[in-house]
Amino acid sequence: MTIAPIVHSVEVKAAPARAFALFTADFGKWRPAMMTIGASPAVTIQFDPKPDGAVFEQAQDGTVTLWGKVLVWEPPARLVFTWQITSRWTYDPDLVTEVEVSFEPVGEGRTKVTLMHRKLEAYGADAAAHSESLRNGWPGILASFGEYAGVQA
């Protein structure tokens, strides 16, 4: 059985090259604040810009926490990286899902950014492994996410 990939797209006011650069170089600046998995909150999130390059976050004190790795690095059009983050916001080397981001020009200085999160079947095992803590941790996480989503809407 496969789970349908998650697909979202937005149009941004920048040409593909700039959109790609902002997406990757400034990931730590634009991502929702709760997207951090280290012991202390991330200050930056970085992509080592090459296939097999690490995707990681870095905290104020310099601590590095791995997120996953780059699979495809093709600026300005396409980026694929592994998403090995559990629903508890922790890195799990055994959980491998993929995020593909494509940057498609749409008119002068605009780009359609499409994000696909796939291979979600892996979350079946993740859910099992972390069920207990999820049972404890989810209501709080979801509540803050709900608030966040409400503010964003």
Next chain:
Amino acid sequence: MTNVSAAAIDAFGALGEPTRRAIFERLAQGPAAVGELAANLPVTRPAVSQHLKVLKEAGLVSETPEGTRRIYRLDPRGIGAMRDWLDAHWASALEAFAQYVDEQAQEESPE
């Protein structure tokens, strides 16, 4: 979000038990009847039935009658709860990205 979270927590809880996880993983490979599941697990058939009941209640597994047997398969709706959570997460993230790009454009090239 409330319904999604409740369903997701049920699904996570149901999969916390090793035998249920084994059954879930077996069903991920394709539909099966109780007998087939029990044959490959170190538990009795009634025990398998009991686990299937929990998985069903959590929305992870569905059953369909086939002759005298009942065939079990994964119910995409249960897994869907986890997917929904991630889905909402990415929707917000991309919105945040678009907004950030806008802000950058305003800062760097005021029109």
